[in-house]
Amino acid sequence: MNEKETVFYEREGKLALIRLHRPGTSNAIDPPTLDALAAAYHRADNDGEAVAVVLYAEGPDFSVGLDPASFLPVLKAHTFSTDGPGRINPFGTTTRLSKPLVVAVQGTVGAMAHELMLAADIRVAAAGTRFGQGEVSRGSTPAGGGAQRMVAEAGWGNAMRWLLTGESWDADEALRLGLVQEVVPDGEQLTRAVRLAEAIAAHPPLAVRATLDLGRRARDAQAQQVFADLVPTLYWLLGTADFAERLAAQKEGREPVYTGR
Template identity: 65%
Template sequence: MKQARTIRYQSAAHVATVELHRPEHANAIDPDTFAALGEAYHRAEHDSDVRVVVLSGAGADFSVGLDPNAFLPALQKRLFSLDAPGRINPFGTSSRLSKPLIAAVQGTVGAMAHELILAADLRIAADDACFGQGEVSRGTTPAGCASVRMPLEVGWGNAMRWLLTAEDWPAEEALRLGLVQEVVPAGRQVERAQELAAVIAAHPPLAVRETLRIGRRAYEGAAHHVYGELLPAMYSLIGSADFAERLAAMQEDREPVYTAR
């Protein structure tokens, strides 16, 4: 099955490891992969033996983010949905895992992929990790909550430094900002995430989940009223003249001329 190729799931010792597995495409996330990730989260949520979830990516890159060729038709037709029966929203803006989620990343962590790890509770980065949230340079806006969660995580100015310039930042900067909690040698990120998961999984599960629930409610509570605006904002921008100009400029190999329309 296609989903079995793009998402791999295994569990042991109360820890479920969910792996993005599309390494031949740098783990670019197409609609099937996004759906399969939501199904994997749902599986972990409803497995009473699983207490902690680790998210990882196969190959050199955690994920370059959204696969534009696969996603753009659904987005332009406004058919994409974050929710469906048997899934948990991987961005955590509607439904969300009630169990701790630890992200382990390496190589490129781009845009949508960065938003997936912003929904995690702990993040471990390899020292070769490079992060980006470049939607504004492409004429859109983050629809997976980066414009909300990143300021909460690192402060307004620090978030705008990267969201508005659309520049990439290295693992050292992610650690300085507090976006990741540890930087480890490349190749050790998943092992370290699983070590931390094992420590958490050894604690009473109800206490862990209640601590997480209360903390999330206090941390993100005031932000929830804007979650419903994220996709409509992106849809509006995709329909703009500036977005069409960017696509035309790419096809014609020239610099775009934006008109704020």
């Protein structure tokens, strides 16, 4: 095993299992990890024996989200991309996995990681999970479809309650909002996700994929028009005076003073 590997692929029967494991970082996602996830999704999509896919993470946290130290230079250089040969966008905003994706989460599920979760078709959470989509508090915006999918799943007011305050919420609230489909005792989330994926994989693969495709197209018809604007909007915000002020205030240990510029 390569010590630098952070994404692992395994097939068990009709399931493709994708595991995130970046020790010592609460599974923070750096550019190589996101690229490896995109490659794993492509592998699962082209694995003729896999009918359904399960995404999970090793350790106390699913993922705190984006690793700012490694991602900020990429974003500022406008070189961020999840597309390319042998890749499927893990956020599903450009290319998308054509097989059902079940995700199991625990601990912290923050920002970018929450968007990975929302791109899944069925979501299972451990009871102690905390969720967040708080980019607004950092002067940026969800660039992986988080805002659009929260509105689609939870409704406008419910989504804005959390997106605009930048606050975090618990598993019970996530279940109430429809952001997760089941909440299970801590430690049982992967077992339950696998069982759901096995139930899906027991059906005829063509029927599964056709049903999934029709449902996704109906839900995402309007969102697709917005997905193309996600990364350009993020780049614009990264160039504002307010974003620079947030970074300066963080470095200087003071409260930022925003001017709307």
